[in-house]
Amino acid sequence: MRWGGRANGRSFKAAQTGGPSGGCIPADHLDSPVDYENLTKLGSIMGSGGLVIIDDSTQMPDFARFFIDFCVDESCGKCLPCRVGTVQIRNKLDKMIAGKGTPDDLVQLEKLCQTVKTASLCGLGKSAPNPVLSTMNYFRHEYESLLDSSGSNDKK
Ligand code: SF4
Numbered sequence: 001m002r003w004g005g006r007a008n009g010r011s012f013k014a015a016q017t018g019g020p021s022g023g024c025i026p027a028d029h030l031d032s033p034v035d036y037e038n039l040t041k042l043g044s045i046m047g048s049g050g051l052v053i054i055d056d057s058t059q060m061p062d063f064a065r066f067f068i069d070f071c072v073d074e075s076c077g078k079c080l081p082c083r084v085g086t087v088q089i090r091n092k093l094d095k096m097i098a099g100k101g102t103p104d105d106l107v108q109l110e111k112l113c114q115t116v117k118t119a120s121l122c123g124l125g126k127s128a129p130n131p132v133l134s135t136m137n138y139f140r141h142e143y144e145s146l147l148d149s150s151g152s153n154d155k156k
Contacts, residue, residue, distance in 0.1 A: 010055035014138070016063075017048025020070045021127035023134030024060065043134040045127060060135035062144045065093040071128035084115035089132060096146045106143055110136060140156030 014024040017034070019152045023044030025032065032038055036046045054063065068090050070087045097099050108152035113136075120126050136143055 018045035019050040067131040079121040080117035
């Protein structure tokens with residue numbers, strides 16, 4: 001199976017596979033075969049089989065924030081990395097989207113995502129950071145463009 005086409009007459013930007021904790025795959029990989037191994041290699045998952053098409057009007061940090069918010073609500077709270085980590089990821093994204101993030105926040109966000117991914121007990125926590133990590137991987141410039149370049153937030 002292969003994917004193609006355009007989204008609402010706008011330019012295709014990315015496809016998110018695997019449901020709320022899936023990863024985003026950019027237009028460069030539009031012709032990639034859709035199977036378990038290939039999606040994993042591209043930083044996403046087969047997951048629930050969900051497929052969301054994203055057009056060029058979407059800002060990826062906003063998109064990732066929407067899905068981490070879902071995972072915060074879905075976390076059962078049993079283990080700390082998922083219970084606290086997903087909230088911290090959302091807080092970091094909120095700070096950055098508000099234009100108050102620093103370069104250090106970007107580094108911390110990535111580390112936080114990796115920690116939640118590796119230390120959570122079950123698949124929900126292990127996959128929750130996928131939307132953030134995959135969009136940081138393929139659309140990092142959108143996160144960097146949110147940072148406060150004045151340095152006035154460095155100590156906050
Ligand atoms: S990773 Fe699983 S067990 Fe841990 S809090 Fe999240 S949903 Fe619960």
